[in-house]
Amino acid sequence: MAEQVLTEISVLRTSPLAHLQSALEQGAVQGDRGVSVSEIAFMTQIGLRAEPGTAAHVALAAATGVGLPAAVGQVAGDANGTAVLWSGPDEFLLVAPDGTEFLDDLLSALGQEPGQVVDLSANRTVIELSGPSARAVLEKGCPADLHPRSFTKGTAITTVLGPVPVLLWKSAEDTFRLLPRASFADYTARWLLDAMAEFASAPID
Amino acid sequence: MMLIECPWCGPRNETEYGYGGEAHVAYPADPSALNDNEWAKYLFYRKNPKGLFAERWVHSAGCRRWFNAVRDTVTYEFKAVYKPDEPQPIKTTNAPAQGGTK
Numbered sequence: 001m002a003e004q005v006l007t008e009i010s011v012l013r014t015s016p017l018a019h020l021q022s023a024l025e026q027g028a029v030q031g032d033r034g035v036s037v038s039e040i041a042f043m044t045q046i047g048l049r050a051e052p053g054t055a056a057h058v059a060l061a062a063a064t065g066v067g068l069p070a071a072v073g074q075v076a077g078d079a080n081g082t083a084v085l086w087s088g089p090d091e092f093l094l095v096a097p098d099g100t101e102f103l104d105d106l107l108s109a110l111g112q113e114p115g116q117v118v119d120l121s122a123n124r125t126v127i128e129l130s131g132p133s134a135r136a137v138l139e140k141g142c143p144a145d146l147h148p149r150s151f152t153k154g155t156a157i158t159t160v161l162g163p164v165p166v167l168l169w170k171s172a173e174d175t176f177r178l179l180p181r182a183s184f185a186d187y188t189a190r191w192l193l194d195a196m197a198e199f200a201s202a203p204i205d
Numbered sequence: 206m207m208l209i210e211c212p213w214c215g216p217r218n219e220t221e222y223g224y225g226g227e228a229h230v231a232y233p234a235d236p237s238a239l240n241d242n243e244w245a246k247y248l249f250y251r252k253n254p255k256g257l258f259a260e261r262w263v264h265s266a267g268c269r270r271w272f273n274a275v276r277d278t279v280t281y282e283f284k285a286v287y288k289p290d291e292p293q294p295i296k297t298t299n300a301p302a303q304g305g306t307k
């Protein structure tokens with residue numbers, strides 16, 4: 001009997017919020033005060049480290065195709081394709097759609113220069129919170145200033161939501177992406193569902 | 206809630222930060238030459254002034270970088286923050302030795 005060898009293993013992948021998918025769908029609130037939450041599973045995430053002004057920084061900036069962000073809050077590229085988020089003065093996170101092959105290009109661009117290219121795709125998952133009430137939901141537990149005058153579309157920061165460290169990224173108007181570590185994803189999603197619930201009722205004046 | 210200014214990220218809530226104690230405690234030039242008493246003083250003994258104090262802080266929930274701050278221990282007011290390679294902008298009793306920055 002010939003042994004069966006599984007060559008396509010991607011079907012076995014389970015995302016950190018797969019078990020909550022129907023709860024997330026049911027938690028959606030429609031209307032003027034609407035807000036909905038979903039998981040964008042399996043996004044490619046690559047951690048990059050290089051000191052600005054070095055050859056490594058120049059090489060990685062070229063290899064991403066969208067450069068590297070220069071300061072806090074900045075995102076190079078855009079949310080629909082490849083984006084690079086600033087997470088420290090010499091530390092960045094590249095985020096791209098599932099299946100984007102980037103690692104080898106970045107590794108060969110870095111070469112032997114001092115720096116880092118590491119696949120972090122399974123480290124965090126991406127939760128998308130969207131709708132007119134999305135900011136109000138986040139403001140219940142995030143101490144950062146999320147007012148549109150300072151937190152504009154295309155801004156991303158490292159902060160906390162409740163007790164959970166997250167990358168918070170305003171990927172479009174009224175749309176935020178939260179990137180908690182995979183082990184915090186369940187808690188974060190349930191926290192959001194709880195915070196969203198009140199918006200299904202009419203506001204109390 | 207109190208805002209603390211990170212030199213890289215700007216003003217953020219105090220809950221994003223960790224405290225690292227007195228700044229500018231120089232590592233001994235020749236640690237093996239120290240006796241137990243001197244080593245204990247290096248490890249554990251810190252100033253505790255009333256007034257301006259140079260301290261280490263870390264933006265642990267943000268950029269995860271260490272920096273220095275001059276804080277008034279009476280009012281809790283942050284008078285200045287500065288990166289590890291920047292000179293101390295306001296004098297304190299625990300200023301770096303010989304005008305050094307570390």
Ligand SMILES: [Zn+2]
Pocket residue numbers: 211212213214215264267268269270
């Ligand atoms: Zn910071």
